[in-house]
Amino acid sequence: xxxxxxxxxxxxxxxxxxxxxxxxxxxxxxxxxxxxxxxxxxxxxxxxxxxxxxxxxxxxxxxxxxxxxxxxxxxxxxxxxxxxxxxxxxxxxxxxxxxxxxxxxxxxxxxxxxxxxxxxxxxxxxxxxxxxxxxxxxxxxxxxxxxxxxxxxxxxxxxxxxxxxxxxxxxxxxxxxxxxxxxxxxxxxxxxxxxxxxxxxxxxxxxxxxxxxxxxxxxxxxxxxxxxxxxxxxxxxxxxxxxxxxxxxxxxxxxxxxxxxxxxxxxxxxxxxxxxxxxxxxxxxxxxxxxxxxxxxxxxxxxxxxxxxxxxxxxxxxxxxxxxxxxxxxxxxxxxxxxxxxxxxxxxxxxxxxxxxxxxxxxxxxxxxxxxxxxxxxx
Ligand code: SF4
Numbered sequence: 001x002x003x004x005x006x007x008x009x010x011x012x013x014x015x016x017x018x019x020x021x022x023x024x025x026x027x028x029x030x031x032x033x034x035x036x037x038x039x040x041x042x043x044x045x046x047x048x049x050x051x052x053x054x055x056x057x058x059x060x061x062x063x064x065x066x067x068x069x070x071x072x073x074x075x076x077x078x079x080x081x082x083x084x085x086x087x088x089x090x091x092x093x094x095x096x097x098x099x100x101x102x103x104x105x106x107x108x109x110x111x112x113x114x115x116x117x118x119x120x121x122x123x124x125x126x127x128x129x130x131x132x133x134x135x136x137x138x139x140x141x142x143x144x145x146x147x148x149x150x151x152x153x154x155x156x157x158x159x160x161x162x163x164x165x166x167x168x169x170x171x172x173x174x175x176x177x178x179x180x181x182x183x184x185x186x187x188x189x190x191x192x193x194x195x196x197x198x199x200x201x202x203x204x205x206x207x208x209x210x211x212x213x214x215x216x217x218x219x220x221x222x223x224x225x226x227x228x229x230x231x232x233x234x235x236x237x238x239x240x241x242x243x244x245x246x247x248x249x250x251x252x253x254x255x256x257x258x259x260x261x262x263x264x265x266x267x268x269x270x271x272x273x274x275x276x277x278x279x280x281x282x283x284x285x286x287x288x289x290x291x292x293x294x295x296x297x298x299x300x301x302x303x304x305x306x307x308x309x310x311x312x313x314x315x316x317x318x319x320x321x322x323x324x325x326x327x328x329x330x331x332x333x334x335x336x337x338x339x340x341x342x343x344x345x346x347x348x349x350x351x352x353x354x355x356x357x358x359x360x361x362x363x364x365x366x367x368x369x370x371x372x373x374x375x376x377x378x379x
Contacts, residue, residue, distance in 0.1 A: 029086070061216055156198065252294050
C-alpha cells in the first residue's frame with residue numbers, strides 16, 4: 001500500500017470508509033473482463049464463429065496487441081465488429097516518467113471517462129515488477145498517503161487492471177527499457193486503491209493475469225502480491241479462493257491506539273482481527289504473509305514498538321511472516337519524515353531479535369513521485 005503526505009494539523013475524526021465505489025464511470029465490456037467461456041459466448045452473440053474468441057485472446061494475451069491492424073487472421077468486417085464490441089480502448093497513456101536511469105517508469109493513464117490512474121514498472125537485474133492500481137484514488141483515508149488524500153474516485157474494472165499489465169508486458173518484451181528485451185515477472189497490487197475493496201474485479205484480474213496464455217497473461221500466481229490495509233473478512237474470502245498469490249498486510253504499527261489513526265479502517269477491524277485473518281491466509285495458502293511497515297520518524301519507530309511488533313507477529317503467525325520496513329517517502333506538504341538510518345537499523349535489529357524476519361525494502365522512483373505513497377495521478 002501507499003505511503004505519503006500528511007498534514008499533522010489535520011483532524012482525524014469521523015473518517016468516511018468507502019468499501020465500494022458507485023458503478024458510475026466503469027468502462028464498456030472488454031475481452032479481459034471475461035472468462036474464456038464468457039468470451040466464446042460474447043463472440044457467438046455477435047454472430048461470429050466461436051474460434052474467433054480464441055483468436056482475439058491470442059492477440060490480446062499472447063501477442064499483447066490491441067491494434068486491429070495486427071489482427072490479419074480475422075477478416076476485416078468481423079475484425080471491426082469484434083474489436084468495437086470486445087476491445088474498446090480502455091487506457092490511454094498521458095505521460096511516462098523515468099527514474100533510476102530508466103529502470104523505473106511511472107505511467108499516467110487516462111480511462112475512457114477521464115479518470116486518471118498510475119502504474120509503475122521497476123526493472124531489477126533478476127526480475128521486472130509492475131505495481132498496479134486497483135482503484136482510481138482510495139477511500140481508506142490513511143493520513144500519510146498521497147492517494148488517500150484525494151478520496152475514492154471509482155473502482156477500476158477487471159480489464160482496466162489487466163490492461164496495465166498487458167502494456168507493461170509489451171514494454172518488457174519490446175526492450176524499450178534499458179537492459180534490452182525481458183519478461184515482466186512480478187505483479188504487486190500496491191498502486192492506487194485498496195484491492196480488497198474492489199474484491200470481485202481484483203480476483204477476476206488476478207485470474208486473467210495468471211491464467212496460462214492465451215486464456216490469460218500466464219504470469220505465475222506465486223509472482224503476484226495482493227496488498228491490503230486489513231479488511232479482515234475479505235482476507236479470509238481471498239484465502240478461500242485457494243490461489244497461490246502472496247498476501248501483504250500494511251500494518252504500520254502493532255498497537256490499536258496508533259493504528260486507529262494511521263490506518264482508519266483499524267477502527268473496524270483491530271490488529272488482532274487482521275492478524276488472525278492473515279494467519280488463516282497463511283495456513284490456507286501455505287505462503288508466508290508480508291507485513292508492510294512504513295517507518296515514520298517519531299511516530300511508529302520506537303524500540304518498544306519493534307518489540308511489540310515481533311511479539312504479536314510471533315503469536316499470530318509464528319514463522320509464516322516477513323516484515324518489510326519501508327522508509328517513508330516524501331510527498332509535497334508532508335510534515336512527516338522517514339526515520340533516521342540509525343533508528344531504522346535498530347528497529348530492524350529488534351524485530352529480527354524478536355524472532356521475526358525483517359528487512360528494509362529498496363525504494364524506487366522517489367524523484368518522479370512513483371514510490372510507495374506518492375501516487376496521486378495528477379494530470
Ligand atoms: S489503503 Fe493504501 S492507497 Fe488507500 S489511503 Fe491507505 S495507504 Fe493510501
